[in-house]
Amino acid sequence: MIERDALRDFYDDYYNILDDVRLDEWPALFTEACIYRVIPRENFEAGYTLSTMYAESRGMLVDRVMGLTRTQMYAPRYYRRFPGPLRIVSAGAEDVRTRHNLLMVQTLIDKQTEIVLSAVCHDVVVVDEGRLRLRERIVVFDSEMIPNSLIYPA
């Protein structure tokens, strides 16, 4: 059984790594075969799979990170992530389904901080090689528009 304390520590790591922009450490938080999807709520609820971001292996996440770090960004900015309370939806012997809200804010130099993502995350966390990893993460965001400014992962 995966304990709640271990989950809390896992998500602390997950969001610290992203907030600190240590993107090269991000793919290792997923299993080798995995689902990572960022999808508008409208599509998700209608059963469509058209997603803003999609990956089905750690290798695809690595590719994404390499693309990001090689690309010149249009303007320097900081992201910060505020996860809501973690809900354990169901727990098996070796995996646990969780759900939590996610507010992500963005600060551009000399600009006021603004909300760039309001979403709910449907995750599956498993034990893999002696540590916790995401086998599935679906980030469902409250908008129909593609957030162009969402350059980095959620």
Added chain:
Amino acid sequence: MIERDALRDFYDDYYNILDDVRLDEWPALFTEACIYRVIPRENFEAGYTLSTMYAESRGMLVDRVMGLTRTQMYAPRYYRRFPGPLRIVSAGAEDVRTRHNLLMVQTLIDKQTEIVLSAVCHDVVVVDEGRLRLRERIVVFDSEMIPNSLIYPA
């Protein structure tokens, strides 16, 4: 005694139900006789009771929900609620007073997510028919203006 874990699960349910717009399930989270009040901080601190929303029974909450679901909304929108840490103010044998901040954001189609409510919730949670329910919930929001866009409950 009501345990902290049970409270956490109760609030997880409460906010999930509202975020998912399962409004018909919302009144059952309150006792039959109850107080539900959404009130500006200015009024609350001055001791006035003039509220933006007010109900003193589960039946009044049911009426409110029926009014909401029958009314055509002006524009489709999503709400999402981000509760702050839960503070237990005092605990009796069968009831507990809690306090927590609440940030509520709204996303209209093709619009940027915005904050629609910054508030503190003063709640009384009790055991009723073998489950936790709110006997009192006072949502004190940081504004003098009536948030017209706050159509759904907090």
Added chain:
Amino acid sequence: MIERDALRDFYDDYYNILDDVRLDEWPALFTEACIYRVIPRENFEAGYTLSTMYAESRGMLVDRVMGLTRTQMYAPRYYRRFPGPLRIVSAGAEDVRTRHNLLMVQTLIDKQTEIVLSAVCHDVVVVDEGRLRLRERIVVFDSEMIPNSLIYPA
């Protein structure tokens, strides 16, 4: 050892005191000799110490509060603070290093609530005179601009 539950209660108090604008109670949450610093992320990461707010004793915090409460503010406003999950970075016998994100919102009368601070807090909490106190608190905010509107402490 400082327990996680004691830390949680300490931070509940800390943020309640600030949200309620009980500023005269704020300096007592720090040790007599202490570091309190609010600093832009750019400066912090570059190793500069130029800060928006700086104090190195409880007395300096008291001075700051007296300055605030004597000054007429330009416009009445409410602040509310939303701390993210608390991470324990390291724990000694009598002190603990913690880290958490902080979202601070501001509401002016008849205005929409806006984000005034997106930050990460690097704290050192110690046992002092039988209670928990901050020996160090560094609030690193995601902006290069000095938030003029940040009049009250974070």
